[in-house]
Amino acid sequence: MTERAPEKVVVIDDDATMRLSCRKILAKMGLQAETFEDGARGLDGVATAKPAMVIVDLKMPGISGMEVISRVHEIDPHIVIVVITGYATIDTAVEAVRCGAYDFLPKPFSPDELRLIVNRGLERRRLAMESQQYEIERTLLKRRFVTFVSHQLRTPLAAIYQYLDVLKHLEGEDDVMRLRRREWLDHCLTRIQELQNLISDWLTLAQVEGGTLSKERIKVDLNCVISDTLKAYEQTASAQSVSLTAQLPDNCLFVWGDRNCLNVLFDNLITNAIKYNKPGGTVTVSGSEARGEVVITVADSGVGIPEKYRPFLFEEFFRVKDDSVKKTAGTGLGLHISKRIVSEMGGSIHVDSEVGVGSTFYVCLPAWRELVGATEGQNDAGREANIDCR
Amino acid sequence: MRDEKRILIVDDDHDFVEAISCFLELNGFSVLRAHNGAEGIRLAKTKQPDLILMDIMMNERTEGFFTIHEIRRDPALKSVPIFVLSSFCTRLPDFEIPSSGGWLSHDMFFTKPVDTVQLLEKIRQRVGIAV
Numbered sequence: 001m002t003e004r005a006p007e008k009v010v011v012i013d014d015d016a017t018m019r020l021s022c023r024k025i026l027a028k029m030g031l032q033a034e035t036f037e038d039g040a041r042g043l044d045g046v047a048t049a050k051p052a053m054v055i056v057d058l059k060m061p062g063i064s065g066m067e068v069i070s071r072v073h074e075i076d077p078h079i080v081i082v083v084i085t086g087y088a089t090i091d092t093a094v095e096a097v098r099c100g101a102y103d104f105l106p107k108p109f110s111p112d113e114l115r116l117i118v119n120r121g122l123e124r125r126r127l128a129m130e131s132q133q134y135e136i137e138r139t140l141l142k143r144r145f146v147t148f149v150s151h152q153l154r155t156p157l158a159a160i161y162q163y164l165d166v167l168k169h170l171e172g173e174d175d176v177m178r179l180r181r182r183e184w185l186d187h188c189l190t191r192i193q194e195l196q197n198l199i200s201d202w203l204t205l206a207q208v209e210g211g212t213l214s215k216e217r218i219k220v221d222l223n224c225v226i227s228d229t230l231k232a233y234e235q236t237a238s239a240q241s242v243s244l245t246a247q248l249p250d251n252c253l254f255v256w257g258d259r260n261c262l263n264v265l266f267d268n269l270i271t272n273a274i275k276y277n278k279p280g281g282t283v284t285v286s287g288s289e290a291r292g293e294v295v296i297t298v299a300d301s302g303v304g305i306p307e308k309y310r311p312f313l314f315e316e317f318f319r320v321k322d323d324s325v326k327k328t329a330g331t332g333l334g335l336h337i338s339k340r341i342v343s344e345m346g347g348s349i350h351v352d353s354e355v356g357v358g359s360t361f362y363v364c365l366p367a368w369r370e371l372v373g374a375t376e377g378q379n380d381a382g383r384e385a386n387i388d389c390r
Numbered sequence: 391m392r393d394e395k396r397i398l399i400v401d402d403d404h405d406f407v408e409a410i411s412c413f414l415e416l417n418g419f420s421v422l423r424a425h426n427g428a429e430g431i432r433l434a435k436t437k438q439p440d441l442i443l444m445d446i447m448m449n450e451r452t453e454g455f456f457t458i459h460e461i462r463r464d465p466a467l468k469s470v471p472i473f474v475l476s477s478f479c480t481r482l483p484d485f486e487i488p489s490s491g492g493w494l495s496h497d498m499f500f501t502k503p504v505d506t507v508q509l510l511e512k513i514r515q516r517v518g519i520a521v
Contacts, residue, residue, distance in 0.1 A: 005460070005463040005464060133456070134451070137451045137452055147478065150477075151447055151477045151478055154477040154502065155403060155447075155477050155502075157503065158403070158406060158477055158502035158503040159403055159405035159406045159409070159503075160405075161503035162405070162406050162409035162410060162502075162503050162504070162506065163405065163408075163409045165409070165503065165505070165506045166409045166410070166412060166413045166506055169413065169416070169506070169507075170412075170416075180412070184408075184409070187405050187408075191405060
């Protein structure tokens with residue numbers, strides 16, 4: 001969120017001059033400051049004001065500053081606490097930090113020092129709150145998977161319904177109206193396509209998870225799979241002025257796996273590389289074999305994936321939310337399915353990316369060998385992947 | 391006093407926003423469109439809408455909850471009517487929406503898709519336009 005109500009800061013200090021100057025400085029910083037002269041009143045104030053930060057003098061009559069710290073964190077563990085203290089009590093201040101205070105400010109301090117520490121503390125809190133919020137939401141969504149899926153299905157349906165419901169009332173035969181009706185019908189068709197993609201991706205996922213997508217283990221030449229997939233997307237790519245290149249070795253790249261699954265896997269990776277590319281961009285698929293492992297890289301020169309999203313990239317229904325890709329259609333399932341497929345085959349997948357430069361996906365799969373003794377291990381890997389799903 | 395009542399719609403689904411906005415405009419409202427929470431908060435604060443239509447799941451998170459919370463924290467927007475429009479079904483126990491007076495403090499909940507005519511009627515009632 002870029003805009004928010006002014007953050008509240010509670011100052012607890014028995015020194016009236018200190019309270020006044022803190023209040024002035026904080027107000028100038030655009031913060032809402034409330035001051036209290038002792039611990040008891042201060043704690044009441046914290047309970048009602050629910051501030052983002054508490055600045056507390058350690059040495060006060062009545063409840064000690066140290067006790068204030070722990071009581072404030074009982075009220076809300078996310079409140080950032082800064083202690084102010086005279087030079088003589090630096091040890092106590094260090095102790096306070098150990099008790100959960102964020103930092104301390106030795107007296108006397110300049111307005112700049114106060115501003116610095118307040119800004120730093122608030123920034124840290126914002127980051128902590130944001131990541132916590134994000135975690136909570138992700139856990140919530142995981143637990144409520146069915147609710148979430150039905151929401152995903154209902155969203156395009158709602159848009160289609162809403163268009164049609166309003167279309168009933170769109171009278172008038174002028175060009176504007178005619179154009180609008182036409183546009184809306186096109187939008188409806190796009191959303192229906194979205195719904196179809198979602199259902200088919202979801203089905204694929206269910207098949208991968210349930211093991212009903214054929215689980216044969218045969219010798220598959222990835223050279224063929226990749227060349228076929230690239231050929232299939234030549235037109236789509238050139239429509240977006242993206243060029244496709246294969247850098248595959250002359251000899252075959254054999255893996256021991258399921259042909260259908262491998263098709264789905266490279267289909268996903270290559271379509272993503274085209275979708276999230278830029279006009280004039282490239283997609284390069286290379287392959288090599290070393291030490292019993294086949295490594296395929298799918299590199300694009302597209303928009304890239306910001307680092308903060310990368311840990312979530314392979315999770316079901318996760319989609320990067322930045323403006324650069326917001327309008328790109330997708331179900332949020334492709335990479336999740338890809339990861340499941342790779343795990344089922346005992347391999348691994350990871351990504352390297354730079355924003356604005358492009359992304360490279362690495363797929364490592366066990367190479368096919370004349371005598372395969374690793375089959376059992378691969379199945380184990382598959383089972384493990386099933387367990388971590390939900 | 392403005393002649394036209396101003397409605398803010400906050401929803402990340404551009405198609406949904408387009409359909410509802412168009413319908414409201416045809417019925418004499420002025421509509422402000424926001425496609426995420428931050429934009430919604432900014433428009434709410436700067437344009438002081440007469441009523442807000444709010445989606446909950448935006449950009450793959452429950453951004454609407456936070457957005458309503460932030461809007462309500464502004465004293466000037468404490469009592470602006472907020473209608474929640476969401477594809478979450480209210481009946482599902484695991485997504486219980488706290489009703490009016492709770493921290494979320496919204497006025498009405500609609501499950502998407504909504505009956506557009508009924509929505510219009512409720513909006514009119516709430517902003518004080520005689521039907």
